[in-house]
Amino acid sequence: MPHTVAVLSGGLSLEREVSLRSGGRVAAALAxxxxxxxxxxxxxxxxxxxxxxxxxxxxxxLHGSAGEDGxxxxxxxxxxxxxxxxxxxxxxxxxxxxxxxxxYRRAGxxxxxxxxLTQQAFREMGAVAVLDRVAAALGSRVVVKPATGGSCLGLxxxxxxxxxxxxxxxxxxxxxxxxxxxxxxxxxVAVTVLDGQPLPPVEIQPLDGAYxxxxxxxxxxxxxxxxxxxxxxxxLACEQLACDAYQAxxxxxxxxxxxxxxxDGRPWLxxxxxxxxxxxxxxxxxxxxxxxxxxxxxxxxxVSLAVAGEDRR
Amino acid sequence: MRLETDPYLARYAAxxxxxxxxxxxxxxxVASRPEIVSFAGGMPDTSALDLEAxxxxxxxxxxxxxxxxxxxxxxxxxPELREQLVQVMRLQGVPAHPDELVVTVGGQQALELIxxxxxxxxxxxxxxxxxxxxxxxxxxSLQADVRHxxxxxxxxxxxxxxxxxxxxxxxxxxxxxxYLIPNHQNPAGVSLSLERRRRVAELAERHDLLVxxxxxxxxxxFDGEVLPSLxxxxxxxxxxxxxxxKLFAPGVRxxxxxxxxxxxxxLILLREAADLCPSNLTQMIVERWLQTQPWxxxxxxxxxxxxEKAGVMLDTMAAELPAEVHWTRxxxxxxxxxxxxxxxxxxxxxxxxxxxxxxxxxGRGFFADxxxxxxxxxxxxxxxxxxxxxxxxxxxxxxxAELELVRAVYGEHxxxxxxxxxxxxxxxGG
Numbered sequence: 001m002p003h004t005v006a007v008l009s010g011g012l013s014l015e016r017e018v019s020l021r022s023g024g025r026v027a028a029a030l031a032x033x034x035x036x037x038x039x040x041x042x043x044x045x046x047x048x049x050x051x052x053x054x055x056x057x058x059x060x061x062l063h064g065s066a067g068e069d070g071x072x073x074x075x076x077x078x079x080x081x082x083x084x085x086x087x088x089x090x091x092x093x094x095x096x097x098x099x100x101x102x103x104y105r106r107a108g109x110x111x112x113x114x115x116x117l118t119q120q121a122f123r124e125m126g127a128v129a130v131l132d133r134v135a136a137a138l139g140s141r142v143v144v145k146p147a148t149g150g151s152c153l154g155l156x157x158x159x160x161x162x163x164x165x166x167x168x169x170x171x172x173x174x175x176x177x178x179x180x181x182x183x184x185x186x187x188x189v190a191v192t193v194l195d196g197q198p199l200p201p202v203e204i205q206p207l208d209g210a211y212x213x214x215x216x217x218x219x220x221x222x223x224x225x226x227x228x229x230x231x232x233x234x235x236l237a238c239e240q241l242a243c244d245a246y247q248a249x250x251x252x253x254x255x256x257x258x259x260x261x262x263x264d265g266r267p268w269l270x271x272x273x274x275x276x277x278x279x280x281x282x283x284x285x286x287x288x289x290x291x292x293x294x295x296x297x298x299x300x301x302x303v304s305l306a307v308a309g310e311d312r313r
Numbered sequence: 314m315r316l317e318t319d320p321y322l323a324r325y326a327a328x329x330x331x332x333x334x335x336x337x338x339x340x341x342x343v344a345s346r347p348e349i350v351s352f353a354g355g356m357p358d359t360s361a362l363d364l365e366a367x368x369x370x371x372x373x374x375x376x377x378x379x380x381x382x383x384x385x386x387x388x389x390x391x392p393e394l395r396e397q398l399v400q401v402m403r404l405q406g407v408p409a410h411p412d413e414l415v416v417t418v419g420g421q422q423a424l425e426l427i428x429x430x431x432x433x434x435x436x437x438x439x440x441x442x443x444x445x446x447x448x449x450x451x452x453x454s455l456q457a458d459v460r461h462x463x464x465x466x467x468x469x470x471x472x473x474x475x476x477x478x479x480x481x482x483x484x485x486x487x488x489x490x491x492y493l494i495p496n497h498q499n500p501a502g503v504s505l506s507l508e509r510r511r512r513v514a515e516l517a518e519r520h521d522l523l524v525x526x527x528x529x530x531x532x533x534x535f536d537g538e539v540l541p542s543l544x545x546x547x548x549x550x551x552x553x554x555x556x557x558x559k560l561f562a563p564g565v566r567x568x569x570x571x572x573x574x575x576x577x578x579x580l581i582l583l584r585e586a587a588d589l590c591p592s593n594l595t596q597m598i599v600e601r602w603l604q605t606q607p608w609x610x611x612x613x614x615x616x617x618x619x620x621e622k623a624g625v626m627l628d629t630m631a632a633e634l635p636a637e638v639h640w641t642r643x644x645x646x647x648x649x650x651x652x653x654x655x656x657x658x659x660x661x662x663x664x665x666x667x668x669x670x671x672x673x674x675x676g677r678g679f680f681a682d683x684x685x686x687x688x689x690x691x692x693x694x695x696x697x698x699x700x701x702x703x704x705x706x707x708x709x710x711x712x713x714a715e716l717e718l719v720r721a722v723y724g725e726h727x728x729x730x731x732x733x734x735x736x737x738x739x740x741x742g743g
């Protein structure tokens with residue numbers, strides 16, 4: 001049944017461009033399938049437009065703050081407009097990586113050892129005095145990332161403790177706290193969970209070594225294998241871990257778990273994305289394709305999940 | 314199953330395989346939002362144009378010669394326009410004959426055509442460091458080996474140019490050309506001193522060097538002062554590039570090249586292969602603008618406007634920015650070049666700047682070797698003076714907080730900071 005869909009993308013987030021690409025692709029796919037689609041940017045006119053637009057639902061193609069941290073979800077709840085993806089609380093929890101990693105660890109999931117440091121800790125508490133203990137706690141190779149945000153923005157991998165300050169200052173440009181994580185060597189795998197069920201894991205092989213911003217958004221810069229070339233029991237473990245994370249955070253509709261499978265075949269959970277990218281080079285559409293779902297099928301599935309969720313209320 | 318996100322990958326030419334998505338480019342998608350005071354784009358303030366006059370010019374072109382304006386034209390550009398452009402050059406004291414000119418689609422096409430004309434993969438091209446990002450783009454897309462010559466307050470360090478020329482000769486190589494923006498340089502905001510211009514001319518003669526003189530801002534000196542062009546000193550060794558983008562409007566995409574005859578002929582052939590001819594319509598608009606409107610007065614108006622904005626910019630910077638930050642003091646055009654203390658990386662800082670509702674271009678964009686992490690370009694030509702004040706206040710808050718953070722995170726290893734009140738200014742290159 002055709003629906004009247006507001007596709008939300010853009011906004012002031014640092015991932016605006018990625019979001020616009022996701023939104024453009026979703027809007028085109030849904031329009032091709034006969035839905036009435038309106039694209040909306042995120043600005044001061046958004047809520048009035050949503051309230052008066054006669055929409056059946058909002059399709060969220062937002063990345064970065066406001067779109068992914070629960071803010072927009074909370075507003076949509078208030079105006080009682082169904083929307084795609086996890087709810088306000090799940091979004092807010094997953095958005096904050098230190099909190100999310102703590103929840104996963106409590107739920108018994110395998111996450112890398114980590115340390116969180118805030119700007120305040122450095123400014124007011126002399127945290128610089130403990131920096132030399134980071135290597136002792138996390139090993140010689142450390143991943144430094146902003147506590148919030150996606151697309152690898154502000155992320156760096158430090159091989160030498162003397163490079164930590166620069167990496168930390170860089171990450172603070174994106175968030176008030178940074179997550180320092182033990183680096184896990186292995187194969188990068190992303191597992192999409194669609195309505196509680198795993199799609200085939202996607203193996204990520206950046207041609208230049210690192211799956212950074214350039215490798216993510218330049219078509220052809222990364223090779224993907226779907227399903228990932230994993231032993232059956234390892235694949236199963238990856239799927240289980242992604243579903244467990246989806247449960248632990250209280251997600252719905254869709255999420256994408258980023259994992260590393262170490263040399264012993266053990267998957268580690270790096271993070272869970274509750275509003276994953278939907279661009280031409282994004283992982284969720286690739287996983288869907290491997291499961292035999294065309295991109296438009298995937299979008300329609302999310303539309304019907306959002307609308308059905310509303311009916312259940 | 315292996316999945317291709319780009320099924321055309323195996324077919325691409327070698328020169329495009331290095332072209333890729335960039336974080337900085339993605340961040341600029343946000344910087345154009347109205348909430349943000351953007352010192353990023355190098356845009357002229359076209360609101361200072363008399364738009365009613367422009368409307369009359371455009372209408373008259375269609376009314377009087379619509380059929381010609383909407384037809385193909387010649388590859389060299391309209392002779393009538395070239396005559397007018399020679400007048401623009403004359404105002405600046407740059408000698409030229411209409412026959413020597415090739416009209417291009419903005420200065421950018423001129424830079425691309427010149428690069429295509431001379432550069433094979435691996436060829437050395439010398440340029441100021443920092444230099445115009447669009448020139449780097451044109452050169453690197455042709456796989457040039459761009460080598461930078463550092464600058465100071467008086468423009469390119471000509472002594473270091475000589476060293477580079479000698480080093481190249483020692484390697485048995487030569488630079489295909491030297492790319493130079495002598496007036497109110499983009500991004501450094503300084504001009505090449507008269508003495509150094511003479512030295513460049515001497516070196517060009519001695520080392521048989523070709524010079525590409527890119528001159529978008531020569532008429533935009535705040536006090537109207539114009540330094541002699543290299544073309545006026547060594548005409549046979551100079552390919553001169555001009556543009557109407559900052560003297561009239563970038564929307565008409567009208568630039569030009571003045572080149573020695575053999576080079577001019579190659580450039581015309583290259584351009585015909587690229588886009589056949591420049592648009593007759595926009596050429597005739599520019600032509601008529603120059604023929605019928607007080608364009609010299611308009612340039613004066615731009616000059617005064619930018620001088621006023623520069624004054625507000627520099628005064629507010631002096632009041633708001635931390636003492637450890639340094640910058641150039643432009644005498645014309647659009648740009649201030651900022652140098653931040655060690656420990657701050659302007660590429661990393663851009664995200665925080667955008668969150669703080671102010672934007673700039675990180676210094677790395679102006680170096681082919683992506684050095685320049687401790688620099689940023691601030692362009693003051695477009696925002697209103699109120700917005701400039703607001704933006705600089707935000708920038709000051711940002712930089713003060715960042716310096717405090719750098720000291721806290723680096724602790725006793727904090728890089729040595731030098732304040733602009735002590736010590737003399739050193740180079741402004743990477």
